[in-house]
Amino acid sequence: MKQLTIISGKGGTGKTTLASNFIRLAKNHIAVDADVDAANLYILLKPTILKTEEFIGGPIAYLQGECINCGRCEELCRFDAISDSLTDIKFDSLKCEGCGVCEYVCPVDAISLKAGKQGEYYISDTQFGKFVHARLDPGAENSGKLVTIVRNLAEDIAYKGNNDLIIIDGAPGIGCSVIASLNGVDYVVIIIEPTLSGISDFKKIYDVVKFFGIEPLIVINKKDLNEENRQDIIKFCSSNSTQIIGEIPYDERIPLNLANNTFAVDDEASTAGKEIKNIWEKIMSLG
Amino acid sequence: MIISVASGKGGTGKTTVSVALAQSLGYCNYYDFDVEAPNSDIFLKPDINHYQKVYVKYPYFIKKEGVSFKACADFCHFNAIASINEDYVFFEELCHGCGGCILVGPEGYVKEKEAEVGEISKGFKSPGIYFHMGNLKPKSMRTSNVQADLEKMLDEEQTVIIDSPPGNSCSMVNAVKNCDYCILVTEPTPYGLSDLKISIDVLKDLNKKFGIVINRDGIGNKDLENYLKENGYKILLKIPNDINIAKTYSKGGSLLDWDSDMKEKFLRIMDEIEKEVGR
Numbered sequence: 001m002k003q004l005t006i007i008s009g010k011g012g013t014g015k016t017t018l019a020s021n022f023i024r025l026a027k028n029h030i031a032v033d034a035d036v037d038a039a040n041l042y043i044l045l046k047p048t049i050l051k052t053e054e055f056i057g058g059p060i061a062y063l064q065g066e067c068i069n070c071g072r073c074e075e076l077c078r079f080d081a082i083s084d085s086l087t088d089i090k091f092d093s094l095k096c097e098g099c100g101v102c103e104y105v106c107p108v109d110a111i112s113l114k115a116g117k118q119g120e121y122y123i124s125d126t127q128f129g130k131f132v133h134a135r136l137d138p139g140a141e142n143s144g145k146l147v148t149i150v151r152n153l154a155e156d157i158a159y160k161g162n163n164d165l166i167i168i169d170g171a172p173g174i175g176c177s178v179i180a181s182l183n184g185v186d187y188v189v190i191i192i193e194p195t196l197s198g199i200s201d202f203k204k205i206y207d208v209v210k211f212f213g214i215e216p217l218i219v220i221n222k223k224d225l226n227e228e229n230r231q232d233i234i235k236f237c238s239s240n241s242t243q244i245i246g247e248i249p250y251d252e253r254i255p256l257n258l259a260n261n262t263f264a265v266d267d268e269a270s271t272a273g274k275e276i277k278n279i280w281e282k283i284m285s286l287g
Numbered sequence: 288m289i290i291s292v293a294s295g296k297g298g299t300g301k302t303t304v305s306v307a308l309a310q311s312l313g314y315c316n317y318y319d320f321d322v323e324a325p326n327s328d329i330f331l332k333p334d335i336n337h338y339q340k341v342y343v344k345y346p347y348f349i350k351k352e353g354v355s356f357k358a359c360a361d362f363c364h365f366n367a368i369a370s371i372n373e374d375y376v377f378f379e380e381l382c383h384g385c386g387g388c389i390l391v392g393p394e395g396y397v398k399e400k401e402a403e404v405g406e407i408s409k410g411f412k413s414p415g416i417y418f419h420m421g422n423l424k425p426k427s428m429r430t431s432n433v434q435a436d437l438e439k440m441l442d443e444e445q446t447v448i449i450d451s452p453p454g455n456s457c458s459m460v461n462a463v464k465n466c467d468y469c470i471l472v473t474e475p476t477p478y479g480l481s482d483l484k485i486s487i488d489v490l491k492d493l494n495k496k497f498g499i500v501i502n503r504d505g506i507g508n509k510d511l512e513n514y515l516k517e518n519g520y521k522i523l524l525k526i527p528n529d530i531n532i533a534k535t536y537s538k539g540g541s542l543l544d545w546d547s548d549m550k551e552k553f554l555r556i557m558d559e560i561e562k563e564v565g566r
């Protein structure tokens with residue numbers, strides 16, 4: 001079984017468009033949405049949820065007993081999550097990382113840690129095979145942990161179902177959820193736009209992917225937006241012996257397809273769809 | 288006054304709107320909180336005159352016969368240290384730098400060192416934009432530490448503009464939690480709408496005032512506008528879908544470079560926001 005992750009560094013460069021069309025074309029695969037705080041893959045896949053599980057995130061501190069206002073916890077908290085501990089102690093749930101130092105140092109055991117629900121994850125059926133996805137609660141932490149849970153689940157299902165591929169739609173950026181979506185995968189597609197900001201973000205995610213010992217496959221999206229930048233990407237890739245496996249043209253039919261709930265690869269008139277098909281065939285030929 | 292510019296979906300135009308607002312005002316303090324993929328410098332082109340490193344603390348353990356780190360391993364809520372007899376394994380990427388292992392471990396045998404996880408660049412763009420941008424070091428995963436150092440620099444002497452990272456998780460919350468008003472940028476596609484709804488949930492939880500900028504107006508469908516109308520959310524501005532905006536953007540140009548009338552529009556938005564915030 002192989003795993004393929006699609007990421008980009010910069011947001012909005014076409015990860016989900018590429019992923020959803022790959023899923024449409026793939027056979028015997030499992031789909032995963034690893035962009036857990038802004039998940040979009042469900043829109044085109046129209047899942048029927050078979051199973052819902054609660055995601056319990058990391059615990060955070062709260063006051064469970066009588067505070068004697070000694071101030072020791074605030075002094076030792078490295079995350080500025082405790083304030084006014086000499087008068088009327090307050091915990092900032094957004095800042096607390098759940099390290100347990102305050103609980104440990106409290107001389108009267110007034111502080112405890114408690115884990116709560118921070119989201120949900122789902123196993124679903126779709127017209128295009130099984131789909132594992134999640135919803136992180138608005139503003140919640142631990143997105144990396146949720147990505148890992150969702151991926152482990154997908155691996156389980158793939159083993160049991162003899163699926164030979166997991167397609168993972170990643171998150172933007174280079175943070176914990178992105179890293180969780182790269183760990184142990186076989187192929188990484190980085191999709192990039194020929195804009196200055198796109199290139200800047202691409203170089204950062206490129207470094208991260210290389211660090212994992214994976215040779216990324218590059219897709220340039222909206223290739224005709226800026227020829228000079230496009231050439232810069234081509235130069236960068238060839239000097240690093242990195243393969244550009246496709247270049248998708250700017251195509252106004254992409255948002256149109258999305259609005260109509262259709263796939264670019266099913267749209268005869270879509271030039272982007274045609275190129276996505278080519279890219280998919282190239283990836284399949286990698287074995 | 289602090290204005291944050293956020294968006295659940297990536298690539299909808301947060302930086303485009305933040306930069307255009309800053310350029311229109313001319314005088315403001317600008318903070319790029321998208322530390323995993325910061326780009327504001329490309330468009331604002333400030334003279335960077337100062338770099339400040341972001342450090343976090345990591346423990347290190349001094350091995351000695353008869354000294355065990357079991358207490359550290361038992362305490363660590365992040366499982367960053369495993370202890371086997373007198374031996375141990377430390378997983379730096381799991382460590383949050385809380386200092387707990389020093390408190391509970393054998394005295395004198397757990398120490399700390401600093402590690403660089405990112406950098407903040409500061410600069411100036413005339414006539415009066417003070418620029419701050421966080422930049423996370425690849426592989427370090429300490430997004431919130433870089434943001435926390437940026438947060439310490441927030442200065443409300445002038446209007447503050449915060450360019451948020453995409454998404455709706457903690458790194459986005461860090462960028463909007465201090466704001467008086469949040470501009471949510473989105474696009475009229477099912478993806479844009481789906482992510483916008485979650486962002487609105489975050490802002491409501493935090494009790495924040497907000498308004499919407501629709502970018503690439505004309506693509507997709509009418510669902511976004513219908514949703515905004517039904518819920519009575521304010522549309523601050525619609526930016527048309529124009530290939531020339533994308534081309535200007537690709538070269539590092541701003542909305543004001545594309546159409547100088549945009550300045551008037553952004554100043555009008557600013558008036559509306561000031562009225563709503565009551566300043």
